[in-house]
Amino acid sequence: MSQSSMSALLRPLRILLFAGHYNLTRCCSSFVSRMRHINNLKANDAACYSALQNGQILLFHRLVPLLQCSDPGSFKPVALGYSEVQSVLESAGSDGSLLKESILIGCSEKNQAQFCLDVGELDQAAIAEKCKGTFVELRKAFFLLAGADAPVVAKAQALLRWHQINKFCGATGQPTQRNQAGSQRSCSSSSIIYYPKMSPVVIVLVSDGKRCLLGRQSSFPPGLYSALAGFCDMGETLEEALYREVAEEVGLEVQNIAYSSSQHWPFPHSSFMLACHATVSPAHSQLNVDHSELEDARWFTEEAITCALQVKAPPRRNDPPTVWLPPKHAVAHRLITEWREGQQRSRDKE
Ligand SMILES: NC(=O)c1ccc[n+]([C@@H]2O[C@H](COP(=O)([O-])OP(=O)(O)OC[C@H]3O[C@@H](n4cnc5c(N)ncnc54)[C@H](O)[C@@H]3O)[C@@H](O)[C@H]2O)c1
Ligand SMILES: [Mg+2]
Structure with missing residues (x-):
């Protein structure tokens, strides 16, 4: 077969392959951009702080998540914006600086970052009342939440717990510092970087x-x-x-x-x-x-x-x-x- 007739035979196949690739790229692009957005927030403290100001924040009290009952028997985690959390903190007697302690959990389909914050130093009942929610122990909450929400709340609690028990370096005993996303803690004396563990x-x-x-x-x-x-x-x-x-x-x-x-x-x-x-x-x-x-x-x-x-x-x-x-x-x-x-x-x- 001549080269030109071979090429003519393969043309429709190439078009098909190209169309397939185009569809794959289109359907994956929002996922890829979300993953890269999250990765950038972990690496860039300023970008992460700005995402926090436009993000959604799940509240915990001493590792207990705050839930809202929308319909009878149907629970969702309470997710608030930055200024809403600021006003909740202020109403509970805090100045709002606690907000910087928020930890990145992920990102919505629309690239809105999701964070979690433990307000364990503040009055639990006052926070629950202000947010019209209830703090529910994770062992119970995990099974009350819908399939997509349960792993998010579990991940948030796991990250908050990890930060609470990794405040000091195991080698030097010195305090560790977190990055803005909360994806790592490091010790400036030993240069050890600690990552959340499973x-x-x-x-x-x-x-x-x-x-x-x-x-x-x-x-x-x-x-x-x-x-x-x-x-x-x-x-x-x-x-x-x-x-x-x-x-x-x-x-x-x-x-x-x-x-x-x-x-x-x-x-x-x-x-x-x-x-x-x-x-x-x-x-x-x-x-x-x-x-x-x-x-x-x-x-x-x-x-x-x-x-x-x-x-x-x-x-x-x-x-x-x-x-x-x-x-x-x-x-x-x-x-x-x-x-x-x-x-x-x-x-x-x-
Ligand atoms: N998601 C599920 O469907 C599911 C089902 C069953 C068990 N689990 C989980 O699996 C885990 C392990 O099961 P198991 O209890 O039978 O394990 P196991 O048979 O290894 O026994 C637990 C013991 O292992 C020792 N151990 C060794 N390494 C440990 C570590 N890194 N952390 C804690 N303990 C350690 C401790 O002495 C502990 O008491 C449990 O935490 C349980 O909650 C999950
Ligand atoms: Mg076992």
Whole structure:
């Protein structure tokens, strides 16, 4: 084939590729510009302070988020502008200089920066009344908020907590200074820069083909069962941590690790949850539970999981004992529903 006829053949393909690239660029551009905007705010204190003056600020009191109930049962974090927060602070007897302590959490679709501020030194009731909101502990708030708001509030609390406990350098004992965004703290004596930290945790749903394995710690609320989880040790890979945790907690050797997803988990401190599925052969599914780690671990059939997923609220004190599962915001819930869908798919194929 001559070069010119080859070129004529490829022309429509090039147009298609170009159109595809154009669409991809267009659909990604707002995301890319938002990510670059946030990155710039972390690096540039003056730009960050100016974004704060035009941004939205979520309020916390000693790490407890301020929420507003819009419709009955529907909660949102209270998000105020700079001058609104200034007037709230002034009404609670502060001069407003606290506003500079705000920490960058992210950015809206329209590139409006979002910050959080802990007003723990001021009167909680006065702030709540002025904002027509309620301070709700994160353990409760996390499950009252909509899917998109819960991780934002959890991230904000995690950043505020990290700043509260990293005010001094571990090497010199000298105070550390934060940048305007609050994305780092540094010690001028040691030149060490500290960044917000999460602890990696592996969480795994083990299956023997027909059943899945859930466990509970004695500290869990009565009847709650979850996937097995454990903190990664220094130097371990995700797979090594997973093999070790399952071996330690229930005495099994798993195979076929398949990554599912990840999430930031704020309780009790910031964990980075890495969620996986894994299998054991039915012939090697005999549990040997370490009761110093787990109060109980059991195999659950698909029917038992379907039943437990229908329990929408934790059982009350005088209710009969019921098995219930982690709520929707928890990655354990996702692993369990993925496993159940997999069981349904393989049944449909039979
Ligand atoms: N999001 C979810 O769906 C989900 C589900 C289950 C568990 N989790 C979380 O996973 C985390 C780990 O699970 P686990 O309690 O079974 O872990 P685990 O089995 O490793 O046991 C916890 C113990 O590990 C030790 N430990 C080692 N490194 C630690 C570190 N960096 N931070 C704290 N403790 C450390 C402590 O002695 C602690 O008591 C918990 O914080 C829990 O909240 C989340
Ligand atoms: Mg564990």
